Amino acid sequence: MERNIVKLQGLPVDTFSFDDAMQYAQENHGQVITINPEMIASARKNKDFAHIINDAELIVPDGIGVEIGLKILGYNVRRIAGVELARKLIDTYTKNKKSIALVGAKPEVIEKTISNLKSECPEINIVYVQDGYFKDEERVLEDLKNAKPDLLLTALGSPKQEVFNYRVKKLLPDTLAIGVGGSFDVWSGMVKRAPVFWQKAGLEWLYRTIKDPKRFKRIFPTLPLFVISVLQERIFRKV
Numbered sequence: 001m002e003r004n005i006v007k008l009q010g011l012p013v014d015t016f017s018f019d020d021a022m023q024y025a026q027e028n029h030g031q032v033i034t035i036n037p038e039m040i041a042s043a044r045k046n047k048d049f050a051h052i053i054n055d056a057e058l059i060v061p062d063g064i065g066v067e068i069g070l071k072i073l074g075y076n077v078r079r080i081a082g083v084e085l086a087r088k089l090i091d092t093y094t095k096n097k098k099s100i101a102l103v104g105a106k107p108e109v110i111e112k113t114i115s116n117l118k119s120e121c122p123e124i125n126i127v128y129v130q131d132g133y134f135k136d137e138e139r140v141l142e143d144l145k146n147a148k149p150d151l152l153l154t155a156l157g158s159p160k161q162e163v164f165n166y167r168v169k170k171l172l173p174d175t176l177a178i179g180v181g182g183s184f185d186v187w188s189g190m191v192k193r194a195p196v197f198w199q200k201a202g203l204e205w206l207y208r209t210i211k212d213p214k215r216f217k218r219i220f221p222t223l224p225l226f227v228i229s230v231l232q233e234r235i236f237r238k239v
């Protein structure tokens with residue numbers, strides 16, 4: 001399967017459908033990045049982070065912001081929710097008897113996540129678990145090297161999780177590593193996703209902001225600035 005990459009704000013985004021992204025990820029291993037406007041804004045200021053994104057094996061458009069940005073540039077690409085892609089990867093890896101590691105989130109969150117996953121997928125083969133508040137990264141990397149998971153889910157927030165997974169990729173080239181942001185909070189039941197109607201309308205960000213107003217400062221001014229910047233990109237491209 002060939003990648004069809006488009007550029008958004010100078011960064012690559014894959015245009016796979018959900019099912020094709022699933023298949024490509026499994027066939028190619030390496031690092032999966034679920035990109036959003038905040039990450040794009042951060043990569044434009046941070047060369048190392050931009051390099052990590054450019055070097056990733058798969059970059060999926062996570063959320064309505066990236067979908068709108070791509071639409072402005074004339075690309076019709078459907079968004080892929082990272083939380084759904086990651087959850088489907090767990091099911092598939094479990095079905096194929098492959099091993100899984102989870103790193104990230106608060107200790108009580110990861111504990112509850114594990115127990116929920118075990119009851120949803122009794123066959124799950126979890127070979128390593130570590131909460132996200134460790135100081136000794138070298139020790140965690142060493143542990144992972146020994147555990148050799150086929151699939152690693154990292155929930156450290158961005159760009160921390162992408163930097164961490166990039167290091168893992170260098171140590172474990174046969175592992176598929178994906179940064180999953182707040183997914184453990186959702187799977188543990190501690191955070192609820194927006195009702196499906198809000199998700200379908202592309203308004204999950206609004207729902208989450210209403211529920212947790214502290215998130216406002218994450219989308220403002222990043223989201224409107226992102227849209228303005230993409231509009232500029234389109235005008236510039238036409239000249």
Ligand code: UDP
Pocket residue numbers: 104105106109131132133155156157158160180181182183184185
């Ligand atoms: N997190 C962590 N270690 C850290 C910072 C964050 O494990 O040093 C976890 C946090 O507990 C949460 C997840 O990372 O479960 C995602 O955090 P956040 O919601 O800030 O990320 P995003 O919304 O960007 O995915």
